[in-house]
Amino acid sequence: MTKRILPVLAGLALVAALAVALSSPPDVLQGDFVRILYIHVANAWLAFLAFGVTAAASIGWLVRKKPGYDRVAASSAEIGVLFTAVTLFTGMIWGKPIWGTFWDWGDARMASTALMFFVYLGYLALRRATPDRQARARRSAILGVIAVVQVPLVYFSVTLWRTLHQGLTIRPDSVQMEPAMLVALLVNVGAFSLLYLALLTARVRLARLEEAAEAHERAPAGRAVTAPRLETGQ
């Protein structure tokens, strides 16, 4: 049931989010470029969530050793990498007209986000490089727990280092944003959260099928003792 409902819901929510983002007022300084930020910020938050889920599932695997945790950890990391890539890309296309540059090497948030991206690319590379399922789960679970340190570093980089990137706009005690813009941002965050859930459930299901296919391919005997197929037509 969720197999069909979640993607449909996510699709509808994304359409609604796009409509809200396009109909929200332009920013006094940034003009229409502010609309890029609704996608940029939503993707960044979802990337944090995805890597947090990877870490939690990794701890779950290390404690319980159940394959389901490994599937969730790996699937969430893949989606997190995708969201981080979108975050970096949208940040760059927003940065050119607003800051005058695609990339600023002195900016702590940009540099730390790129590093987080590479750390999780390494996580995925480690998984691909480890053929044994048990070893793959253990190694990636350890890295998944270590790598999550990047998330708070990226999040707080704007307060730890005062560089080009703006500080935290939404804090527990105050929100420095126009209500209409805040609504557009929250609708986008909600829509992308649904997209994350839809992608996660689909990827976990795919991982389960991949494992079943892998187990089938490795099944001993049976097919190995079938009669030889003789070439015909020669």
Place this chain on the structure above:
Amino acid sequence: MSSFWRQALQVAKRDLLVEGRAGEGVGIVLPFGALAVFVVPLATSGSASLLADLAAPVYWLVTLLFGMQLALRQTATETVPQRRLLVLLGLDPVARFVGRTLSAWVLLIGLQLVLIPLVVLFYEPEPVPTPALMLPALALYALGLAMLGTLAGDLTVGLRTRTALAPMLAAPLAVPLVMGASQSLISISRGEGILTWTLLLVATDLALSVAGVVTARPLEETAT
């Protein structure tokens, strides 16, 4: 001396003995790193001011990349039977991590010390007013790299793609170390304090040591 430290020192001593016999670090990685320092100026216009500006970045880059090669050298990689034997002998996995880190640290310090005169000779950077102030930063930088190399090496042990994969895992996590060490040098050159950058190095080393201690046992299971 406690059993733990005796074990750790034994592991470090064994690693350094193997390195002394095989000479992979001193005979191959170190000359290769020196060659990299030598090749960079050939790829530039040869301008003296450009080379002086490049001196520190080249130094940090070469120590990072070749330091990883040192920490991950093939002769220090234990095979699965060797790892199983160590487990059966009752070697504490944390002592093993500490020992491996210590041996890599000694070699990394050696790499750093050899590269300094080469960079000074070939790039002629602006002299640093009080170079002795850099010693703690260099030691902390090497310690962090040694721990990262040991962790990445253990995570990728037995994999065919280890040579490329382990540095890929370690390099992004080494950025706070590179930042701490390189900014210390810049601050010393400007006559400013280096407390903030030293604290960054100490904090990173502490985080890595906690990661090493916590993951030592699960990593031991991985390799056996």
